[in-house]
Amino acid sequence: MVPILLPALEVYAEKHGSPESRLFRDLARVTRAKTACPQMQVGHLEGGFLRLMVKIARAKRVLEIGTFTGYSALAMAEGLPTGGRLITCDLDPVATRIARATWGKSPHGKKIELALGPALGTIRKLKGPFDLVFIDADKENYLRYWNLCVPKVRRGGVLLADNVLWSGRVLRPKDRTTRAIAAFNRFVASDRRVEAVMLTIRDGVTLAFKR
Numbered sequence: 001m002v003p004i005l006l007p008a009l010e011v012y013a014e015k016h017g018s019p020e021s022r023l024f025r026d027l028a029r030v031t032r033a034k035t036a037c038p039q040m041q042v043g044h045l046e047g048g049f050l051r052l053m054v055k056i057a058r059a060k061r062v063l064e065i066g067t068f069t070g071y072s073a074l075a076m077a078e079g080l081p082t083g084g085r086l087i088t089c090d091l092d093p094v095a096t097r098i099a100r101a102t103w104g105k106s107p108h109g110k111k112i113e114l115a116l117g118p119a120l121g122t123i124r125k126l127k128g129p130f131d132l133v134f135i136d137a138d139k140e141n142y143l144r145y146w147n148l149c150v151p152k153v154r155r156g157g158v159l160l161a162d163n164v165l166w167s168g169r170v171l172r173p174k175d176r177t178t179r180a181i182a183a184f185n186r187f188v189a190s191d192r193r194v195e196a197v198m199l200t201i202r203d204g205v206t207l208a209f210k211r
């Protein structure tokens with residue numbers, strides 16, 4: 001992932017919010033040591049943003065698409081009240097083993113339920129309403145995830161989609177994945193079911209409010 005912000009500013013921004021806890025620092029370290037693509041993890045800045053979004057939306061029921069080693073899931077679980085639930089989908093049993101091990105060390109881990117398998121099938125089976133959905137799995141399916149999730153989000157609820165700037169490649173889409181993200185972005189911008197804004201956090205995050 002090519003940073004869209006000057007790396008020094010990214011570090012500055014990370015340092016000027018609440019600090020990253022030891023558990024998340026350890027998870028980032030284990031992810032770097034044990035996975036091939038550690039940059040998939042949302043990291044401290046976006047993790048903090050997601051945690052606050054869950055709090056600000058007063059979400060009690062959250063759906064995540066794309067667990068990986070569990071950083072974003074745990075960050076959002078920390079934002080949930082007692083009794084809140086987060087369902088997170090992934091098909092990778094190896095990365096999610098790291099996620100489960102980390103969640104087991106946190107009192108918020110018990111709010112998280114992992115649905116292992118292709119996310120399209122999982123989402124189709126889930127009943128709404130959700131207060132907040134975070135989309136962060138295979139980019140070719142973003143539009144399908146979006147169209148399955150929008151009806152399952154309550155009015156006034158929130159949808160978030162990660163990597164919408166795709167290291168800036170959306171400006172000149174040349175490959176299949178970039179074209180899929182660019183098509184997703186165009187669709188969201190004209191989707192009357194939501195009010196949306198694209199934020200330049202990390203690799204780009206779309207934030208949408210369900211009307």
Ligand SMILES: C[S@@+](CC[C@H](N)C(=O)[O-])C[C@H]1O[C@@H](n2cnc3c(N)ncnc32)[C@H](O)[C@@H]1O
Pocket residue numbers: 040041042043065066067068069070071072073089090091092095117118119120136137138
């Ligand atoms: C960018 S990573 C998610 C990062 C995670 N949110 C974090 O902060 O650590 C994307 C994840 O989507 C998963 N994935 C890819 N295709 C999928 C599919 N069809 N169904 C479910 N998960 C999928 C991958 O296994 C990968 O772990």
